[in-house]
Amino acid sequence: MSTTFQLDTSTSRAHPTPAPMKRLTVPDVRQRKVDGATAEPIVMLTAYTARSAQLLDAHCDLLLVGDSLGQVIYGLPSSVPVTLDMMIAHGAAVVRGSYHAAVIVDMPFGTYEASPEAAFASAARIMKETGCAGIKLEGGEAMAETVAFLTRRGIPVMGHVGLTPQAVNVLGGYNARGRTEAEADKIMADARALDAAGAFAIVIEGVVEPIAVAITGQVACPTIGIGASARCDGQVLVAEDMLGLFERVPRFVKVYENIAETIGAAAARYAADVRARTFPGPEQTYQPRAPKP
Ligand code: KIV
Numbered sequence: 435m436s437t438t439f440q441l442d443t444s445t446s447r448a449h450p451t452p453a454p455m456k457r458l459t460v461p462d463v464r465q466r467k468v469d470g471a472t473a474e475p476i477v478m479l480t481a482y483t484a485r486s487a488q489l490l491d492a493h494c495d496l497l498l499v500g501d502s503l504g505q506v507i508y509g510l511p512s513s514v515p516v517t518l519d520m521m522i523a524h525g526a527a528v529v530r531g532s533y534h535a536a537v538i539v540d541m542p543f544g545t546y547e548a549s550p551e552a553a554f555a556s557a558a559r560i561m562k563e564t565g566c567a568g569i570k571l572e573g574g575e576a577m578a579e580t581v582a583f584l585t586r587r588g589i590p591v592m593g594h595v596g597l598t599p600q601a602v603n604v605l606g607g608y609n610a611r612g613r614t615e616a617e618a619d620k621i622m623a624d625a626r627a628l629d630a631a632g633a634f635a636i637v638i639e640g641v642v643e644p645i646a647v648a649i650t651g652q653v654a655c656p657t658i659g660i661g662a663s664a665r666c667d668g669q670v671l672v673a674e675d676m677l678g679l680f681e682r683v684p685r686f687v688k689v690y691e692n693i694a695e696t697i698g699a700a701a702a703r704y705a706a707d708v709r710a711r712t713f714p715g716p717e718q719t720y721q722p723r724a725p726k727p
Contacts, residue, residue, distance in 0.1 A: 458495055458536045460568050460590040464634040466495075467656040467667050476635070476668025478538075478658055479676075482507050482524045487531030490673060494535040496658075498570065498670060499525045501540040501600070506674050513599050516542040518556055525564030536567040538592055543600040546571050550583035557589045568634065572598040574624020578631040585632035593628035595649075596621050597640030597661070608684070610661065612645040621645055622652070629653035637670060638662040640686070661686030 466472050478496035481487040482503045490497060503524055504510040525539035539560050546553035557569045568590030571577060581591045596611045605611075612618040621641060626649075628636050635656045638646045646662035659666030661684060675683045678692035707713035 457532075457534060457567075460536055460634050463495055463536060464655060467654070470651065470654070472656055472667035475666075476656055476658060478668060478670035479673045480506075480670070481528045481532070481537075481673060484527040484531030486673060487528040487537075491532040491534050495668070496670075497528055497532055497535040497537045499528050499537065499539040499564075499566070500570075500672065501542050502672050506672060506679075512602050513540075514543050514602070516540075518542055518545050518559065522560060522563045525560060525566050529565040537564070538568050538570050539564055539566045541569050541571045546580065547573070547577075550580045553580045553584060554587060554589070557584055557591075561589060568592060570594055570637065572600045574621070575627040578627040581628055581631035581633050585634075590634050591632070592658075593625070593633040593636040594639065595624040595628065595636060595641075596638050596646075599639075608640065610640045610642060612642040618642070618645045622649055625649040625653055625657070629655050635668075638666060640684075 463476060466474065466476055476496065477494045478498055479490050479494050480500040480502060481490050481497045482499060487497055499521065501513040501516045501521065503520065504513045504516040507524070508516075508520070510516065521539055521542050525537065528539075529537050541553070541556055541560070545556035553571070560566060560569055569584070570592040571580070572594040574593070574595045577593070581593065584591050597605070597608060599608065602608065612621050621638075622645065625636055625638070629652075633655055635658055636649070636653060637658045637660060638649060639659075640661040641649075643663045643665075646657070646659055647665045650657045650663070650666050656667035658668040658670050660670045671687060674680065675687040676690050678689045679694050681694070683689065704713065
């Protein structure tokens with residue numbers, strides 16, 4: 435079901451039609467996995483703007499304001515330069531644009547790793563200034579103490595293991611993880627540590643399928659796969675990747691549309707109209723009112 439919006443021109447507020455449903459909460463999502471099984475897989479997509487949130491919201495359980503916005507929105511080479519202010523501005527926009535999904539905001543690199551206290555200060559700013567339902571951070575065993583610290587203080591935490599893009603400079607690239615026994619053991623230990631620390635869900639990214647399946651069977655909280663396995667408890671993709679905004683996408687992306695082609699074709703038609711002076715036409719121009727009789 436898709437939501438549309440009526441603009442109240444006197445207040446500039448957008449009111450959703452049909453009337454908003456109750457927003458999902460983090461406990462709603464966590465409780466979808468019962469005794470190791472998730473009857474209905476959890477649907478998550480990234481959203482970075484109010485309008486994309488409006489369009490994706492009704493179809494998703496979770497909207498992730500991912501720090502992938504660094505590359506997707508800002509053209510940065512990786513997520514490493516993304517700042518807390520960027521995440522907060524986009525997180526607030528996505529919360530404003532959504533009524534149904536629980537909104538999770540990524541903690542950007544450098545804002546949480548130094549100590550649980552530093553993580554709390556950053557996460558509290560995100561929660562207060564965006565109105566989101568929880569935060570996501572990358573890392574496993576090394577972050578377990580921080581996850582427990584935040585969770586005990588009222589901040590729901592989604593973990594992220596396997597290919598962790600903020601660690602690209604240590605990992606040396608974006609290749610799939612878990613191909614060696616040592617790497618697989620480490621990723622499993624990371625996921626178990628986050629689960630024990632109280633993470634409400636764990637993203638498993640770019641991990642060989644048997645490891646993703648094993649983690650999903652071993653942890654109590656839901657796993658959300660991206661480049662992992664259909665047997666995870668849910669899935670996430672970067673919305674712009676699955677919509678076909680980029681020519682090159684990772685192998686694990688299924689492209690459902692080709693909006694790059696649609697945008698390019700529309701811009702070409704507009705440019706041709708402008709050059710031919712056929713835009714604006716009579717429907718797009720204002721004429722003086724006829725004088726009243
Ligand atoms: O930043 C992001 O978009 C993410 C998802 C790909 C999981 O972390």
